[in-house]
Amino acid sequence: MPERKRILIVIDSMEVAGSQRQVQHLLAGLDRQRWEPELAFFRTDSFLAQAVRDSGIPVHYLPKRRRMDLRFLLDYARLLRERDYALVHAYSLTAELWTLPAQILARRRPVLVASERSSQRRDRPAWYWWLKRLVLGRSAAVIANSSAGAQSTASRTGMPDALFTTIVNDVDLPEPLDAPTRTAVRESIGAPEGRLLGLFVGRLAPVKNLPCLIRALAQLASAQRPWIALAGNGPLTGSLQDLAQECGVAADVTFLGERADATRLMLAADFLVLPSHMEGLSNALLEAMAARCPVIASAVGGSVELIDDGRTGLLFPSDDAAALAVAMARLSDPSLRDALLRAARTYVEKHHSQAALVAATSAVYERCLRAMPAGAQVFAHGAGK
Structure with a gap:
């Protein structure tokens, strides 16, 4: 059996996303017989990080207090030196970028x-792609969670397609709630009896384009409107409340805030x-499909x-509030909802x-x-042992 390799998964934040x-x-x-996995993150602890701790996997919280933080860099370098990982899998550009100087210091x-966790990224400036190319040029592989994200990043960075592997997100498969429990959950968030309950789960951030949802809701007659619950926090909370x-x-x-x-x-x-406005492969969509909850997405x-x-x-054109309103109205048909949830x-x-x-x-x-290649880990002595 091959020797176990110690590996580090590193991400900037463990916020709930x-x-x-x-x-x-x-x-x-x-597989713990093959790998010794560990987690490192720089900000925002959460129940997700606690679940990793509870499983017995070492978790390293390395506080990053400002954009350029020498103390943080030294802490990260110390971790790489002392734990002597065979492989680091970085899940964000921040994690990728800080890994490069930390390796040198360590x-x-x-x-x-x-990693590539989004898609197309039309809002990113030129310097972002320069930095991404710098990272990818020093990476053995890039794991993307959608083909669109892989193709877009390869094109914008000029890196070869062969560097990218697309691995789609996974999802749990929950059992349905019984009728009394389902009713109790709806009542607990104040959902009015007899109305459709529409749900959004995610960050209340510009990329999620929630103003489009509110405008679409306003285009429906009051008797047709579903009742919408937004589960998540983010910088747009106040402005979305004002727009509604x-x-x-x-x-x-x-x-509802973070749930x-x-x-x-x-x-x-x-x-x-x-x-x-843009998505990689959305966990919220996958989780809803697995939970037999019909989905509408741009x-x-x-x-x-x-x-x-x-x-x-159901899909609708991006930022088309009228088309989203039509899609929500279509889901008033229980037979359509049932067909969609079964196929999903x-x-x-x-x-x-x-x-x-x-x-x-x-x-x-x-x-x-x-x-x-031999000698690639010039400074690494016994990595993963």
Whole structure:
């Protein structure tokens, strides 16, 4: 049997979001007879990081207090030197960038696996792509969670397609709630009896384009409107509340804040909506599909790869509030909701298991370690032992 290799998954934040959920799932599933996985992050602890701790995996919180933080860099370099990892898998550009100087200071050169967790990124300035190219030029592989993200990043950085491997997100497969529990969950968030409950789960941030959802809601007659619950925090909370008031739909939207029970909310909701300007492969969509909650999403990025329009969910043109309003009105038909949720559940059962995520990621790690040329880890003595 090959010797166990110590590896580090590093991400800037463990806030409750899609990439962080995938980190937790990956760490939980890695074969401990082959790997000694550890987690490092720089800010925002959460129940996701605590779940990793509770599983017995070492977790390293390295506080990063400002954009340029020498103390943080020295702490990260010390970690790389003392733990002597065979491989570092960075889940964000921040994590990728800080790993490069930390390796030099630590006199350790673990194999670096980079990530692409979004899609197309039209809002990124030229300097972002220069930095991304710098990182990718020093990486043994890039794991993307959507083909759109991989193709866009390869094109913008000029890196070869062969450097990229697309590994789709995984998802748990929850059992449905019984009728009394479902009713209790809906009542606990104040959902009015007899109305459709629409749900958004994610950061209240510009990229999610929640103003489009509020404008779409305002285009529906009051008798047609679903009641919308927004589960998540973010910088747009106040402005979204103001917009709902201006559009006359404040009574139709509730702000739940960050929730640790997103899956139960999906199991209780009539549909989930994701109106983003851009997406990688959305965990919120996957989790809703697995929870038999019909989905509506803007036709961007990985959402187009995930949803077969009219069969496993509904797509609408990006930032088209009128089309989103039509899609929400269509879901007042219970037979359509039932058909969508059945097809979506079947799809995720087949294509998005945790076992598939872990096996594909482990295969990338193995390939990168085998391909490391003699002397590549000049400063690494006994990495992973």
